[in-house]
Amino acid sequence: MIHTFSYQHKNDTLYFLWDIESGSLHVVDYLAFLVCKEHYGLPLSEKEKTDYTSFLMSNKKIALDEILILEGKGLLNSEPKVTNYVKSTSLVKSLCLNICHDCNLRCKYCFAKDGTYNTSKDYMSPEVGIKAVDFLLVNSKSIRNVEIDFFGGEPMLNLQTVKKVISYARSKEKEHNKLFHFTFTTNCTLLSEKSMDFLNEQMVNVVLSLDGRQTTHDKVRLDKYGKGSYDTALKNAKAFKEIRGDKQYYVRGTFTSLNLDFCKDIFALAEEGFDQISIEPVVLPEDHPLAIKKEHLDRIFKEYDFFADKYLESRRLNRWFNFFHFMIDLNNGPCVNKRLSGCGAGTEYLAISPTGEIYPCHQFVGNKEFVIGNVYDGIICQDIRKTFSKNTIFSKSHCENCFAKYFCGGGCVANAYNLTGNLNGEYEIGCMLTKKRLELSLAIWAVEKLSLQ
Amino acid sequence: MKHIKIISNNIFEKDHQTNCKECQSSCQSACKTSCTVGNQSCAREEKINKKEADIIK
Numbered sequence: 406m407i408h409t410f411s412y413q414h415k416n417d418t419l420y421f422l423w424d425i426e427s428g429s430l431h432v433v434d435y436l437a438f439l440v441c442k443e444h445y446g447l448p449l450s451e452k453e454k455t456d457y458t459s460f461l462m463s464n465k466k467i468a469l470d471e472i473l474i475l476e477g478k479g480l481l482n483s484e485p486k487v488t489n490y491v492k493s494t495s496l497v498k499s500l501c502l503n504i505c506h507d508c509n510l511r512c513k514y515c516f517a518k519d520g521t522y523n524t525s526k527d528y529m530s531p532e533v534g535i536k537a538v539d540f541l542l543v544n545s546k547s548i549r550n551v552e553i554d555f556f557g558g559e560p561m562l563n564l565q566t567v568k569k570v571i572s573y574a575r576s577k578e579k580e581h582n583k584l585f586h587f588t589f590t591t592n593c594t595l596l597s598e599k600s601m602d603f604l605n606e607q608m609v610n611v612v613l614s615l616d617g618r619q620t621t622h623d624k625v626r627l628d629k630y631g632k633g634s635y636d637t638a639l640k641n642a643k644a645f646k647e648i649r650g651d652k653q654y655y656v657r658g659t660f661t662s663l664n665l666d667f668c669k670d671i672f673a674l675a676e677e678g679f680d681q682i683s684i685e686p687v688v689l690p691e692d693h694p695l696a697i698k699k700e701h702l703d704r705i706f707k708e709y710d711f712f713a714d715k716y717l718e719s720r721r722l723n724r725w726f727n728f729f730h731f732m733i734d735l736n737n738g739p740c741v742n743k744r745l746s747g748c749g750a751g752t753e754y755l756a757i758s759p760t761g762e763i764y765p766c767h768q769f770v771g772n773k774e775f776v777i778g779n780v781y782d783g784i785i786c787q788d789i790r791k792t793f794s795k796n797t798i799f800s801k802s803h804c805e806n807c808f809a810k811y812f813c814g815g816g817c818v819a820n821a822y823n824l825t826g827n828l829n830g831e832y833e834i835g836c837m838l839t840k841k842r843l844e845l846s847l848a849i850w851a852v853e854k855l856s857l858q
Numbered sequence: 859m860k861h862i863k864i865i866s867n868n869i870f871e872k873d874h875q876t877n878c879k880e881c882q883s884s885c886q887s888a889c890k891t892s893c894t895v896g897n898q899s900c901a902r903e904e905k906i907n908k909k910e911a912d913i914i915k
């Protein structure tokens with residue numbers, strides 16, 4: 406299967422052939438682009454049909470010969486190498502600890518219902534946290550690198566448990582030949598100098614929630630009294646970035662239907678000095694006032710195109726920064742198994758509620774239908790894990806012919822369930838945005854690799 | 859070739875298909891790591907690259 410696409414770079418149009426099954430990317434001229442489409446029966450626009458007929462037959466033959474050479478080498482129209490895959494249910498390598506179901510903010514798009522996940526405002530005790538570490542030590546088996554994400558609500562509200570969990574986990578590393586990687590997600594408003602030092606020392610990554618411009622942020626990220634949290638969050642996030650040095654962190658924001666011009670938000674963050682930025686589309690049911698709807702997609706695609714252009718320019722000229730959704734590495738990317746297994750929710754990645762219940766991932770927390778077990782008794786309902794183990798690109802009919810399938814791994818299973826009621830369902834808007842971003846990521850990668858700038 | 863430039867080839871057929879599970883878990887959903895499957899690196903490959911860099915030093 407082949408996917409063809411183009412990218413407007415300055416005054417030039419770049420034409421790409423993407424071989425879906427081998428992951429081979431080719432830049433071609435317009436003639437080869439059209440010959441490829443025609444040869445493999447891909448639809449041509451009216452203009453392309455006219456242009457195609459205007460090329461000399463002899464030139465078309467040269468281009469076709471080149472295409473057939475690539476095909477012969479398995480770099481175009483190649484066959485799938487794997488046709489079925491079931492994820493292992495015998496290993497756990499990553500836990501999300503919902504440290505507390507409480508938050509000091511009232512963000513308008515919060516999927517966790519003000520941090521409570523529709524449950525009571527529980528705080529995880531050190532005892533539950535330590536039991537979760539024990540569960541991970543046993544269930545990660547021979548895997549050395551294991552992960553714990555501290556999540557909420559706002560985990561700063563229960564920093565004491567975080568500290569005790571880390572101290573316990575570290576004390577077990579040598580004995581069990583493990584290396585714990587801790588991540589912390591915070592809204593930044595409660596960070597103090599002391600807590601920043603602690604996070605900087607212990608966390609392999611820290612996720613700082615900021616939405617971009619003050620006008621964007623303060624419309625949706627409010628405190629309990631309805632006041633915007635931008636000033637405090639920005640001040641603390643900048644202070645943390647300052648002490649963080651070269652260690653991993655990133656600013657993670659959300660765009661909604663209120664800021665479809667989100668490129669300005671990304672650059673507002675870059676101008677504040679952040680160089681690791683992720684601004685992502687909100688995921689909400691269509692009747693929510695902030696939801697991204699199908700009628701917004703054209704506008705969003707144009708914004709991504711506009712941003713891609715500015716991003717390349719900024720990285721080349723004056724301000725290098727990394728935008729997570731344009732990150733791609735065609736040389737050192739993950740193995741095929743990783744691409745097929747997707748996010749690992751319900752299998753190698755699990756979430757723990759403050760009271761110790763085990764869920765497939767943080768987005769399922771609070772939904773009793775998905776309780777897999779608890780930290781005291783371990784996995785009780787293996788059937789739920791088995792269901793998740795079969796959730797791959799092969800279980801989703803909409804993935805079969807999709808050019809992005811080895812880059813999204815079938816997408817977010819929680820989004821699919823929450824918006825379609827089916828773990829294998831298609832969250833169409835999410836898929837369309839992913840595909841758009843993948844095209845741009847490939848184009849950006851090619852432009853930077855070829856130094857076309 | 860006159861009309862085609864190969865930018866990357868056969869990225870799914872490299873020799874590091876170990877399924878070693880030492881790389882970071884990915885998640886592309888709300889508030890989390892923003893790591894989709896495709897934008898991660900192979901942990902084993904990173905280790906090899908680091909080793910080579912250390913040898914060069």
